[in-house]
Amino acid sequence: MQLTAHPLQRVGAYAVAALAGVKDRRRSPESLSAEEIEVARDRMTADVVATAELVDTKAPRSFWLSASYLLWPNSKMNPTNRKSLSIAQRRDQIKQWRECPTSVLAVPCVLCGQAACGFYGKVDIPLAASIEHRNTTVPGHDGMALCVGCLTSFYALPYGCSIRGGKAAGLHSWDDDVLAKMTVRQVLRTQQQAQLASTDASAGAYSREVEALRALRTYEHRIRAGVELYVFSNSNKQQTLDVHSIEQPLAEWLRATLQPATLGTGFRYLIRAHHTPKTAGSVRLAYNAFHRPERLAGTAVSYLARLTDALGAPAPETIELAGLYQSFIREVLDVPQREVDQIVQLGDRIGELLRKHPQRGTLKEFEHVHSEPVRLQAWLKRQATAWTLSHDVSEALVTTEQWRLLFEPGDRVRFHRDLLFVSVLEHLAKTGWLAGTPADRDDQDDTILVEENQ
Structure with missing residues (x-):
């Protein structure tokens, strides 16, 4: 597995490390063994295969089925004929979709340059161009050559994102230490959210920015690069991407001032x-x-x-x-x-x-x-x-x-x-000149300082 210049792939790569059970956050995803990557893939496959037993997105613990419509539309998790398929058929199709490729193509991965294992598009890669709207390849060609490592990173990306309100939000930084800690923390939260019997899919105004600002509080060391908030949806109804950035000086100032x-x-x-x-x-x-x-x-x-x-x-x-x-x-x-x-x-x-x-x-x-x-x-x-x-x-x-x-x-x-x-x-x-008394004010917004890390 390689870290590339693609911010979402980088988030996904660190999510793979977290899913593989790597305890040492100083370890780069590039040091993961094939066995560790396989552990992460097995965990992700188990999560999506489990959705085969759900009737629809209103069923308990339907987090990943619901999220699939904004992450992997028209995948084997949510085909248009899903209701007519048996549980066994759904399970087999999802397993086949997520099965680790064994083939090696005579083309390099477009992100890291290693040997590609296949061509992939919108179903597997968030924000990739749909085959219906692309004129750079032959009709029906998925277009993007990826290696196993980069493909696995994109599958793991949602675990490193906050998912609610029909969109996913991931924090990225070119400071690998910052990215590692923020991603590991989010993976734990996403896994906890997926285990809830029901989840509130709504998102309050600028709740993603509030979460991102709170994430800076969890980092104890100096931030050496800016922080970027990627808010995206891969949905067929509305494919969107918004990037909000905090440059390094401000990111470090906010982190430092959050420390009492x-x-x-x-x-x-x-x-x-x-x-x-x-x-x-x-x-x-x-x-x-x-x-x-x-x-x-x-x-x-x-x-x-x-x-x-x-x-x-x-x-x-x-x-x-x-x-x-x-x-x-x-x-x-x-x-x-x-x-x-x-x-x-x-x-x-x-x-x-x-x-x-x-x-x-x-x-x-x-x-x-x-x-x-x-x-x-x-x-x-x-x-x-x-x-x-x-x-x-x-x-x-x-x-x-x-x-x-x-x-x-x-x-x-x-x-x-x-x-x-x-x-x-x-x-x-x-100097105590005409010292006044404090005006009555609402202190309810102190939560960002006193709230415990979850």
């Missing part, structure tokens, strides 16, 4: 920041991570602004979220530490100015001017004069470098201004 020892309760507050009356915070956070990662930091800033406005002072969450925001722009957006330090230094000075006027409107005014660059420029000029008059120091309130970071056009200017706002709040929170 890293940034304390900061991630818990980030979930709260994403909560809306209609959407759970964990769901919205997972959606942004896979679809709109640029919103992650801005959502936290907006959340702090709302709380500050409601309380008239920095909220208790301020210090934790400020640390989280700084880590995000450094590690994900690659903002240099020097730039972060410059803005934080300015935020401390502004906070020192604001502390001299502990009225509710003082912070409100700064929040108002912060949202508009022209107003912020004018406000800083006025405050710079006050700073010079009231401080026996040679250093100005705003340095030339700080002014450039805040107002010179560029990709990072928005993040610099948000960092300034957060830094001012952090300074005031640390």
